Amino acid sequence: MENTTRDYSHINGWGIDADPKNDPTYPMKKRTNEEHRGYSWKRPTQQAETVEILHSIERPNVTAVFGTTVPPSGLSGMIRRFAFKYSENVYPHWLPLLLADRINVVEGFIEDFKNGKVPNIFAEKGMKADLAHDRAGLIKKGVIAGLLIGGVIAFMAGKNSNNSRKLDY
Template sequence: MTDTATPYIAGKRTPQQSAEDLRARIPGWGADLDPADRPSSPREQPGIETGAHWDFPERQPEKWPRERSVEHAMLPPVFGTSTPPAGVSGAIRKYAYKYSEGRAAHWLLLIAADRVDAWEHHLKSLATLRPDNPVTETGVLSEFSAHGVRSRFGQKRADLGHQWMDPVIVGAPWVLAAGGVVAAFRALRRHRRV
């Protein structure tokens, strides 16, 4: 399996276009063609062993259908398997790969999937004996114990512009969730009285 269209082969590929065409089309293309301008040049000389014992690396088994960018014909030989897509966030991630990596929709959907994944984990933690603790996990206590408030004045910190939003972004979802629990408890209590 030594297809010249794949980037995962031991040998070098020949460019599809000539150097002159690429230089005319892409500003700065070929700036490193002179070996004197390339720090890695000695390792690229013929006869130097790379240590690769394969022409094409052995492929990692694909245990479930992996997300793959539409720009690539195949998955790389080795890929991460630590977090398989699951739940609503997994569905959003799979949908994001229907778009090209050059489209904003691809990246915005992946960001949204991360936020949904965080909330899925927060909700799962509520079903355990040790639910998430937003006070300690957000680091809000360190603002008072580690000179957090004092470090904000007289400094040119980048986070001062959005400092006022942080409590809303971090705290509002927890306040809304607590309000939902209280409302559900009251509705349940009213229902039992009837």
């Protein structure tokens, strides 16, 4: 690979940090208590809580501004409530949240069907881009999904046939 220098001087501010002596952290400045007075700020007005808001147990209250578009509901909401009983630095917080996200996708599909809308899973999962840029990966995902679904169906069919073969003596 050829290393060529280019002139970026036409970009306003380009290279401003090239000189280490012009870097505001070089050398590290010793701050005084007098300077810290300027760091105070007024908390923004608290947003009204119109839906259930889940927040970390490390925080005494909710943040001033938060999202309200998708309040916790259904099975995924129950899992999220469970997860927020734990600190953010442990697996029982993050793993249930990952599971709740996956369950929420399925709940969204069910909600679509209940409202009479057939979801376009191919488009919503970005499979058009996969088909164009990662065809082998898409085929691999399809084969794995087919094997998993086939295995579940075979397992369920075998379980049902065992129940019908029971003999009464």
